[in-house]
Amino acid sequence: MSLQRQVAAKMASKRDPVQDKEAQEWIEAILGWKFPAGQSYEDTLKDGVVCCKLINKIKPGSVAKINEGGATFKLMENVQNFQKALKAYGVPDIDVFQTVDLFEKKDIAGVTNTFFALGRAVWKDPKWNGPKLGPKPADANEREFTEEQLKAGETIVGLQAGQNKGATQAGQNIGAGRKILLGK
Structure with missing residues (x-):
């Protein structure tokens, strides 16, 4: 199996069809329409149109222009505009997928x-x-x-930390039974 196929198989194994379905149903509920029958979840999202419409429903005006068709770079621009709008809305950068993850179905x-x-x-x-x-x-x-509560907690923490006056490990000779034999 080629490395590319191995990577694709690993990425596919990370998918959770239940989560995909939940996300799809959420998007459909917000937009008020169903994904096209016979078209996969990722194919419906690929051109970024649905993504841009979603963020515009959540926060109107987030994406000023949505490219409904045209050259590949125009459709990829939709995905990039969606990503920018997500970050502006408060989604942490680390949680935003890369454009190729969707457009080329990488992840x-x-x-x-x-x-x-x-x-x-x-x-x-x-x-x-x-x-x-x-x-x-x-x-x-x-x-x-x-301050009074903090001081009261010091004695409780001390007891929880296992203060035990008089406890010792003396005479236990820990590790004495281990011998290292070197080969000749």
Whole structure:
């Protein structure tokens, strides 16, 4: 098997059809239409048109011009504009797939993960009241303690850390039974 086939097989094994389906259903719910019958998830997303329409529904005006057809570079431009809009919306750069991951179907699992990252960003957007994807991200739970509470905790931590006066390992001769034999 060639290296290229091995890489393709490894990428395909990372895909989770359940997550792909969840992402597709979320996109369909937001856009209000179904992916074309007989066309795969990745083929529907490949030209970036659906992606751009999605981010424009979530945050209107995110992608000013969507290329509905034309040369390959114009369609790839859609994907790149979608990626820029994601980052502007608050999706961390590390969670955004590379253009070739979608356009050349190199890593569709990464594309789906990007939709889940967008889903997390949507949870945090107080203006968005549409469908959500994935579990709600946890909120920070910062706490403040008084000096008295911190001092009271020192004795508890000390006991939890196993302070045990008088405990010793003396006489246990740890490792004494190990001998190293060198070959002749």
